[in-house]
Each structure stands twice: as structure tokens, then as C-alpha cells.
Amino acid sequence: MAQQLINWGVDHIYGMPGDSINELIDDLRKRKEEIEFLQIRHEETGALAAAAYAKLTGKLGVTLSIAGPGAVHLMNGLYDAKADRAPVLAIVGQVQSEEVGTDAFQEINLERMFDDVAVFNRRAETEAQLPDLLDQAIKEAYTNKGVSVLIVPDDLFAKKQTSDVRLTSGEYYKPEIFPRQEHLNEARQLLENAERPIILAGKGTKHASNELIHFAETIKAPIILSLLAKGVIPDNHPYCLGQHGQIGTKPSYNAMKETDLLILVGTQFPYRDFLPEDVKAIQIDNNPGNLGKYYPIELGLAGDSKETLAALSELIPPVEKRNYLEYYQEKMNDWRIALQEEKRQEDNPLHAPQVMYEIEKNMQPGAVISGDVGNVTVWLARFLHLVNQKFIISGWLATMGSGLPGAIAAQKAYPDKQVIGVAGDGGFSMGMHDFVTAVKYDLPIKMVILNNSKIGMIKYEQEQMGHLNYATNLGEMNFAKFAEACGGEGYRIQSYEELGPKMKQAFLSNKPVIIDVVIEDQAPLPGKIDYRSAVNFSKYIVAEFFDTGNLDLPDMKKALKRLR
Structure with a gap:
């Protein structure tokens, strides 16, 4: 199992050793040059760190805990991964196979406990299942951008595989998704008819900062960033109006209230009170299920933000001048000056x-x-x-x-x-x-x-x-x-x-x-x-x-x- 994790590209795991995972810990010890075990002092730290690693890199974050109390400690970090859609694998020990269901020491119903947080939640009952279950757990975490939980009684870790017969392969194939041409054409019409378009960009634009800026420059629209998108474009960029909502800027609040076309890109911004009423909206998201989930949109573009923004920029004639943008650029400059005065006291x-x-x-x-x-x-x-x-x-x-x-x-x-x-x-x-x-x-x-x-x-x-x-x-x-x-x-x-x-x-x-x-x-x-x-x-x-x-x-x- 340790070798299988290495084959998947996992180079470190956060966890705390204990009796229901000690067999796996010993295998990790033997492969410590290839896969590092970071001993944390609390399992919640391990789960939060795994979630953060996944958010930063897009790679699988992995955490490991014992049954019972260790598993319970994971929950907060795993819910953080679920909420922010980060691919995380939690390998959780369980009491010995013959003791499962007997109310043994430190036994709890792990499957029931993890049911809400996990996109994959299974307990291995034989050692022969482990390779296929691990492959599937990792694939589900990547596919659904969520938490996979693999529960393993410690005695199964100790048993050696005697067969190479496998049901699964250890690879994940990331799909490419792109909007239909008729939807792009419809977006062009909405954008050309708008006088005060504004972009609300989320973490789904982290890999598309250049395309986001180029698109904004093409249509001459200001950009507001969700909190999770902070850093996607420079905070001092002339098109940036900062964050939105309770933590946001006054220019972003007012510009949002005056827009006549809201363009949501890679975000599931949840604060409805800070979004405009009765305004047409376009939403770009690589998960079709997210389109229109938090705001009643006029048009959904099911596609990756990088490719979709690039395509729209090519399709739309560049706008030479927009008073709405220039007005809020001036207001944002005033806001930045006020912040600088406060910061430099x-x-x-x-x-x-x-x-x-x-x-x-x-x-x-x-x-x-x-x-x-x-x-x-x-x-x-x-x-x-x-x-x-x-x-x-x-x-x-x-x-x-x-x-x-x-x-x-x-x-x-x-x-x-x-x-x-x-x-x-x-x-x-x-x-x-x-x-x-x-x-x-x-x-x-x-x-x-x-x-x-x-x-x-x-x-x-x-x-x-x-x-x-x-x-x-x-x-x-x-x-x-x-x-x-x-x-x-x-x-x-x-x-x-x-x-x-x-x-x-x-x-x-x-x-x-x-x-x-x-x-x-x-x-x-x-x-x-x-x-x-x-x-x-x-x-x-x-x-x-x-x-x-x-x-x-x-x-x-x-x-x-x-x-x-």
C-alpha cells in the first residue's frame, strides 16, 4: 500500500502513529526516503494541512489516523477540504477485523461518521480489496474534488499480497470541458449589449490569471475577487476592485449594485445580499452542476475558465472606452490612498x-x-x-x-x-x-x-x-x-x-x-x-x-x- 501511494505521486503524509495503523506506519518507515511521514501533534492539524496542500497544488493531500479518537479529530480538516473542494485522502485505521461490531476498545462506526464529509467512504474487509479500493479512493477524490476515506482494520495492513490480479488501474484521466459554440455566441451578444459589465472571479481562475486580465481589458470591465481568489491578479492592478462582501471594499460594493451584467467566473460566491437584484448574469464553471446554483443566471458556460475566457476574448470586439470602468478605477484609487494612510500611521x-x-x-x-x-x-x-x-x-x-x-x-x-x-x-x-x-x-x-x-x-x-x-x-x-x-x-x-x-x-x-x-x-x-x-x-x-x-x-x- 505504501508503494502504491508512491506510484500515485504521494511524497508525504500527515499523521500520528497509533495501534490501529502501526503496521502501515512500519511500511512507511521502510520507504521513508520516498514518502515522508510528518508526525503532527493533533490529527486536526494533519487534516487541515492535507487540505491546504491540495488547495495550493491541486495534488492529493493525504492524512492518516487511528480509529476512534484519532478519526474524530480529522473531521474539522476534512470538512474544510469538502467545503473548498480539495482532493484529500484520509486513511483511517480500525480495530482488528474480528473485533469490528463488538464495541471493542476505541471502536466507533467510522462509515457512518464519515458519510456526510466523504465522496468515497469504504471499509476494506480483506487484504485483497486494498489495492483496488485505494485506487478508487484516489480517483474519486480527484474526480469529485473532495474527501475520500479508506477505513482499514490494522490486521489487513500486515497481510502480504500473493496475487497481481487487479480490478483497477492506478491512473486518473482529467477531462477537458468546453462550452458549446452557440453558448459562446449568446455570451457575445450579452457582453456587447452591456453598458456596465462586472467580473466576479473566484478560485477557479487561479490558473487563468493572464486570461482573466486579458478578458477584462477586452471588454473594459472591472474585476472583483472572492476571498479564495485573492492573489489571482495583483491587488494594485488597475482593473481590480478588491474583495467583495463583508470583507470587501466600498468601490466593489457600489460597482456591483450598479452593474447591468454580472459575469461569474470560477466562483460559487454564496452571499446573495451582496449581489445585484434583477440583473442578467453569465457564469463560467467547469462543473455544470454549479451553473446557476447560487444566482439566477441568464447563461451558463460549462467550461474551464482558462480556455473559456481565452475563447471569449477572441470572439468579442475590443471595447475602446467604458465610463463605468473609469469611474470605479478612480474610486478604487481613492480607496487605496485611504488604506495607505491608515497602514502608514x-x-x-x-x-x-x-x-x-x-x-x-x-x-x-x-x-x-x-x-x-x-x-x-x-x-x-x-x-x-x-x-x-x-x-x-x-x-x-x-x-x-x-x-x-x-x-x-x-x-x-x-x-x-x-x-x-x-x-x-x-x-x-x-x-x-x-x-x-x-x-x-x-x-x-x-x-x-x-x-x-x-x-x-x-x-x-x-x-x-x-x-x-x-x-x-x-x-x-x-x-x-x-x-x-x-x-x-x-x-x-x-x-x-x-x-x-x-x-x-x-x-x-x-x-x-x-x-x-x-x-x-x-x-x-x-x-x-x-x-x-x-x-x-x-x-x-x-x-x-x-x-x-x-x-x-x-x-x-x-x-x-x-x-x-
């Missing part, structure tokens, strides 16, 4: 935008940024400008604790690239034990922690609903000292005067590093504040004043300014 206490600016100054071309979930997502999306870097995050599941596993996976995928993880103290502390994994395997990741001693996003959500804060304070933690205890390097930054020198020193290190930046709490106000949010936030301000006597004027002033 030199005052204390520190705020997250200042940290993003310092990361930019130390970020190398080709770097991989692994973001966590929470307020940090807003700061990354809005203030960290990527030019030619990769970006990875837990998208649809949006699970806290994904930043560190993503950084570990990124460094394995691109050992010669700079890898930067950015997390809040809440997200990082959910899985920080595996920083020692980075130390053990000499993975020189740089983890930047925005430390406000709070679950900041939840605090803001409570305020936005008009509620007083409850159970959002975490308490103080010195993550720099934790890094040193793990054998890495730690830098604690508590003032603007320390920010530049210490950040630079940390990025010069060739070891795993935690950069613990103490920041002041700051509400991640949306680019465009709607009336209800403004009213509820005002209710919170009033309630906070009468409850504690404190009036959070800075956030309120920003809210009123953006509302205007």
Missing part, C-alpha cells in the same frame, strides 16, 4: 493595518500567505496587498486554527519559498501545539500573531447585533516565549518603535518564528455599512455607555464616516 497603540504594511515590506516575490479566520481575515483581505504571492485560507467552512496547518503545508509544497502565516491569538491558540511540528521538521515558517487577547470577530458581531460583549476576552498570552519553549524563535512587539526593527530581524531568520504583535482592539468595519448594521452598532454604543460608562468613539466615528 506611526502612532501607538499598534493596530492591525500597521502590521499588514510591515509584512508587505518583508514579503518576498512568490511568497505563500496562509491566513487564519476571524478579524485577521478582514485585515488580510483589505490591507495586505499581494502582487505575485499565493494566498491560502479556510474559505467556506471558515474554521479558526487553519493558519498554522496551512503554513506547514505551504512550506512542504514550496520548500524554497517564503511562507508567512497570519493569525489572531484566538485562531492560533486553537492549534498552536503544532508549531513544534514546524520546529521538528525545520520548516522556516514565519507566524505573525495579531494579539488583542480577544476573539475579536465575535466581539464585533455581538456589537453589530446591538448586544453587549460576553465571553469574548481570552486573557493575555506571550506567544514569543511559547515559540522559544518549542525550540523556535520568538519576537514580541508592543509598540510602533519596535515594529519595523523586530519584524525585519524575525524575517531574516532561517528558523521557524513566531512574531507576537500586541495590537489594540479595532472593529473590522465593512467597506459599506448598511442601515441595519449602523442602527444595531449604535444600539451597542448606547448600551455600552450606560452599562460601563465607556463610549467607543473611534469605531463609531469610522462607522459614521463610511456610512456617509
